[in-house]
Amino acid sequence: MWFLPALIILTSVALSIPVGLYLAWIMDGRYRAPRVLRWFEERLNTGPQNWKQYAIALMLFNTVMFVFGFVVLSLQPYLWPNPDDKKEMLAPTTIFNTVTSFLTNTNLQHYAGEVHLSYASQIFFVVWNMFVSASVGFCALSAIVRGLRSDKHMGNFYVDMWRAVAYVFIPSSLLMGVLLLAAGVPMTLDKAGTVATLEQPADATEPQTQAIARGPVAAVIPIKHLGTNGGGFFGANSAHPYENPSAWTNYLTCLNILIFPLSLVVMFGRMLNNLRHATVIYGVMMTLFLVMIGWAIYWDTLQPNPALTRHDERKDTLEAVGADGKPVERTLETAALGDLPVDQEALGNLEGKELRFGTSAGATFSAVTTAVTCGSVNCMHDSLNPLAGLTPFTGMWLNCVFGGKGVGMVNLLLYLITGVFLAGLMVGRTPEYLGKKVEAREMKLAMLGLLVHPILVLGGTGLFAAADWGTKATNNPGAHGFSEILYEFSSASANNGSGFEGLGDTWGFNDNKDAAPYSPQWDIATGLVMLLSRFMPIIAPMALAGSLASKKPTPFTAGTMRTDTLTFAFVLLGTILLVGALLFLPSAVLGPVAEHLGPIPFGG
Amino acid sequence: MSTSTIPTAPPTDDLKMARRLSRRQGLFAPDLLKAALKQAFVMLRPDIQWKNPVMFVVEVGTVLTFVFTVDLIARVGFDKKTWYLIALDVWLFLTVLFANFATALAEARGKAQADTLRKTRRETPAYKVLEDGSIEETVSTALLAGDLVAIEAGQFIPGDGEIVEGVASVDESAITGESAPVVREAGGDHSGVTGGTRVLSDRIVVRITASAGKSFLDRMIALVEGAIRQRTPNEIALSLVLAAFTLIFLIVTAALWPMSRHAELYMTDRLQSSDAARFQVTDQSLASLRDDGVPDAVLTKLTALKGREPATRADFESELGKVLDKGELDEFQDRALKATGGKVSSLGTDVPTLVALLVCLIPTTIGALLAAIGIAGMDRALRANIISKSGKAVEVAGDVDTLLLDKTGTITIGNRKATRFIPFGDYTAEALGRLAALSSVADLTPEGKSIVELYRGAGHAAVSLLDAEVPAGARFVEFTAQTRMSGIDLPDGRRVRKGAPDSVMRYAQAEGGTLPAGVQEQVNAVASQGATPLLVCEGNRIAGLVVLEDILKPGMRDRFERLRKMGLRTVMVTGDNPLTAKAIAGQAGVDDYIAQATPEAKLAYIRKEQAGGKLVAMMGDGTNDAPALAQADVGVAMNSGTQAAKEAGNMVDLDSDPTKLIEVVEIGKQLLMTRGALTTFSIANDLAKYFAIVPALFAATLPWLKKFDIMNLHSATSAIMSAVIFNALIIPLLIPIALKGVTYRPVGADALLRRNLLIWGLGGVIVPFIGIKLIDLFIANMLHLF
DSSP: OOHHHHHHHHHHHHHHHHHHHHHHHHHTTOOOOOHHHHHHHHHHOOOOOOHHHHHHHHHHHHHHHHHHHHHHHHTGGGOSOOTTOOOSOBOHHHHHHHHHHHHTTOOOOSSOHHHHOOHHIIIIIIIHHHHHHHHHHHHHHHHHHHHHTTOSSOOOHHHHHHIIIIIIIHHHHHHHHHHHHHHTOOOOOSOOEEEEOSOOOTTOSSOOEEEEOOSSHHHHHHHHHHTTOOOOSSTTGGGSTTTSOSHHHHHHHHHHHHHHHHHHHHHHHHHHTOHHHHHHHHHHHHHHHHHHHHHHIIIIISSOOGGGSOBOOEEEEEEEEOTTSOEEEEEEEEOOBOOOSOOOTTTOOOTTOOGGGOTTHHHHHHHHHHHTTOOOOSSOGGGSOTGGGHHHHHHHHHOOSSOSTTHHHHHHHHHHHHHHHHHHHHTTSOOEETTEEOOHHHHHHHHHHHHHHHHHHHHHHHHHHTSHHHHTTBSSOHHHHHHHHHHHHHHHHTTOOOOOOOBOOOOOBTTOTTOOTTHHHHHHHHHHHHHHHHHHHHHHHHHHHHHHHTSOOOOOOTTSOOSSSHHHHHHHHHHHHHHHHHHHHHHHIIIIIHHHHSOSSTTO | OOOTTOOOOOOOOHHHHHHHHHHHOOTTOHHHHHHHHHHHHHTTSHHHHTTSHHHHHHHHHHHHHHHHHHHHHHHHOSOHHHHHHHHHHHHHHHHHHHHHHHHHHHHHHHHHHHHHHHHHTSOOEEEEEOTTSOEEEEEGGGOOTTOEEEEOTTOBOOSSEEEEEOEEEEEOHHHHOOOSOEEEESSTTOOEEOTTOEEOSSOEEEEEOSOTTSSHHHHHHHHHHTTTOOOOHHHHHHHHHHHHHHHHHHHHHHHHHHHHHHHHHHHHHHHHTSTTOOOOOOHHHHHHHHHTTOOHHHHHHHHTTTTOOOSSHHHHHHHHHHHSOHHHHHHHHHHHHHHHSOEEOOGGGOHHHHHHHHHHHSOHHHHHHHHHHHHHHHHHHHHTTEEESOHHHHHHHTTOOEEEEEIIIIIBSSSOEEEEEEEOTTOOHHHHHHHHHHHHTTOOSHHHHHHHHHHHHTTSOOHHHHHHHSOTTOEEEOOOTTTOEEEEEOTTSOEEEEEOHHHHHHHHHHTTOOOOTTHHHHHHHHHHTTOEEEEEEETTEEEEEEEEEOOBOTTHHHHHHHHHHTTOEEEEEOSSOHHHHHHHHHHHTOSEEETTOOHHHHHHHHHHHHHTTOOEEEEEOSGGGHHHHHHSSEEEEETTSOHHHHHHSSEEETTOOTTHHHHHHHHHHHHHHHHHHHHHHHHHTHHHHHHHHHHHHTTTTOGGGGGGOTTOOSOHHHHHHHHHHHHHHHHHHHHHHHHHOSOOOOOOHHHHHHHHIIIIIIHHHHHHHHHHHHHHIIIIIISOOO
């Protein structure tokens, strides 16, 4: 039970140190690539950029990516390879949502890969986006570190992009691809296989067949995890046996998801030449991460599924306004529920889990994938016990427990600057970070970066919760339905991309008769949320780093607040927990907590 | 220049009294409280309140709640809910008022000081010296920079200026509160006089340097009154953070409305499909159906069901089936069920309650006290008799890394004193002492006096004896910068000289004498101990050494040690030679020293430190200190110093006390700490408020959330009221801390952070849990309200 998470954490921590040092070596340009590769690097180098030029280059690149993605998906019926002959056009809002989703490294999927995307789209749209969108966060972090250490310029975006893709993601993806192929993940351009099923109805004249979707899966999966993208080849994502065949690949997958986010903290420390400071950050993140995993396993793997256990009859007193407008008390009675003959004690909640990975694999994976904004899933988050669901929620709300590629570390910097500002004042000096004074301009930018996420999550949920857009789109009534809405916006805003499921948000092909009625609203709203929450928290900290870089350094004295001590670790942890709690506590109470405490079957 | 025409102004002691009284005024003197209370109401004006965004939000919320209250009273009269809203409104209003009161109180304290100062600025007669030397009577307010005025004993000095002629003792108590008069004289570093002070003796002519209305006093008044109070950079940054938090919480609470609505909708559905449902056709439900677009024909049929109380939903459905036909039933049954079944409603969609939640969450505590903290910081400086030219200077003082401290007066007590006589050759200590004392009789420098005192104190001779021994024809030789010696030529031809060792040695050699063996070694030995050797010779014979020593102020070593822990580097500035300077620096425990300090050396040192990113504070008085004072990040000019020095620095120390520099730094640090501590406290408070309010919001819809209410509060409304009351009361309770500042301890940053985190961070999380519970117990169990 605890073996799998322990193994995952131990190996990823052990690997993160050398990999982190390697990343710093790459991003600092100390690696001399073979001549062929260097030729590209030199062509791409447009010269040193300040933060504005870097940000403009980044935005320009993303705009081109957006247009390119839109074109590829729009032309899907005409592109090769498309052996399954997917000739229908995708719905416009599905295209918009999918393009922004992959552009922003979110990989929220309002479609099912095997149904709606051709191989061409998987290769030219999905894989391409997965490589470059992951690198964008990587570049942003590198540029910000250069600002923090007061380099004369922030590097060159195109060179950083080349280094991240060519020297980091492509080699690691090739390695992982081979391992996955060996473990049984398909890699083919053949069309879906057809097999005769065992069930043959007596009156059937033709043999019953089933189509087995397949494709260049092994090309997608490594970068899907290494780049913390999370967009599955199949709708079932990492629960699908072709994406994640065995316990071994499941372990590899977790390792792939975690390795770069963990390493980036080491890279941050190495590039700043302040590994002690990075250790404090790593420690704080790891503490939160361990609590997240522990919480999920405790509430999911160690507790029975409440829908299957015995419940006594209960009476709850509600206050209502009667038809005459006067307040009245009404007693809501919930009948007793007998327990079902399912062994709950030993295995915990098995609903929605893939048993080939082990009993705690689902809970562990849910923590891993949301902590680092991967968004891949190997179990139904919808089916987690209500309180266990708090783990993925927390991961996405804080969005800095290692966090996504580069952006997680950047998000943490926003919390860190806020903590430094408050704690710095308490030692009686103008707050300083890395020897630079934190003043009005820095705080303005930090607050801007920090504000976006809660506004989009809460604003979006608020907009949909009380309207038909939300209430008519959820599979379940009550607190569980609320969680579905909340999860979708949290996932979009955190650029996570995992789904709680149970939400009608798929339009799919343009002529789909069974399109979910409010899918356009969901497509557009989450699309906009993803765009805003991707670029604001990248550009604001970049400006912040640029602003710090231009300042005169203050010397370190005994009166300076240290950022590499245990005390500071508590400051950072306290800031994250307090700010996080203040922002999301009411939502958490209305969703998972209300569902846990309420009468069963509360979620319906 | 005739002086007889100048009348003498009557002496006024009331000024001095007023000044002292204002100094002793406690935090909550009744007249201050009254003024502050009045001002608190004035500040409710939206255009003034707007300047404090956090409290402006509270004010708008109060008005919004008020509108809802009036509306409810108009609709249902006074019932339980109305009284809840009224109480809420009162406490929200009190929150704004308390905040304004805190600011007003701080301002009132400044104003009280300004008023006292203003009394000294009143129009006084002035006697302008015209070009031809005649005197013209005018008034102080008509004076321009450059005018010359004559002032006699008993008169007030009409404006800031510099003495160009004469010496006078001046009573500066109106400004400094110090009753002992000070001597001001033309030339040198003590020539500056301040308008409003009074000449006690003699007559001086002063060149006015500041035109009426622009004097130092005017600036000071404007500053303490807050009229030109500009927000400091750090205050602006903090305000931004507070505004951002306010915005975040605005979103949190605004989003809670639809979220609560979501819960109400599904709980209504759930209730109506349960056995607990009661369907009633009433006027209200019919009216709402009409609004919903249900045709009158159907409404008329439904009216027939008025007064029935079906036991279950199924019963009601069958009754509906009886009055409506099939088509109508299909179209309107759902709507009819919804309208007649009543709906679940919670405080979560009650706008005044959400306003209460918002007010509890936004950082009202620090928002209310922020301005007061800033004003109080300036005020604390003022109480320490330091006038800061801007609030920024006080804030910067907290960031200072390097302190340039004058040796004399800061590290050592006053001037050097003669402590020993070291005779050479045939001379006895007594003979040497006699020679030294004789040569110092006319030397009125502190060093000269101390030589005479040392000789006298040793019991060798009485003053009279010494005086008697000074022969009638003796001629005193004054010290000059060229000879660096002083002495006496006795009528019998003996020429006694004392002075700098090299000068005296050269003198003795020039007179044909030889140096006794070991003179240079002795001189070096004395110097290396940090003392100053003076050589005494009688003609061409070297008689011996007088040792002048600096007396270290007690406790300075510890103080420097504490400063070091705070991360401050102390640098001793002295005119001594490097050897002496090094020894004293070692004894005093300072980190560095500038020996043989010239103004240029000081300036160069400051620039060097600043180039390394350090902030430097220094104190100075002379005109030649002006460039360094201007260059330093915090330049404190002594009030006794020249006008140029006062203009160059960004603070003026009225007491002219060199140790003030350390106090200035502490005041600056305390100011920043108070802001940080109260902000942390304010935000940490929110956690408990959530635990009180969130279950209360959903008590009616999701009653099982009561388990989340770990304080076990009496009822939903009492929980909300308790949180709001706590939130309001904490403001006046923290006013004393805002005004006095949090306790400052000179320890390192880490220890300070741990301490403040525990008190204000952890304390901020825990205190409201206790406070809210106690208030709830009080209002619910003792007053039986809510």
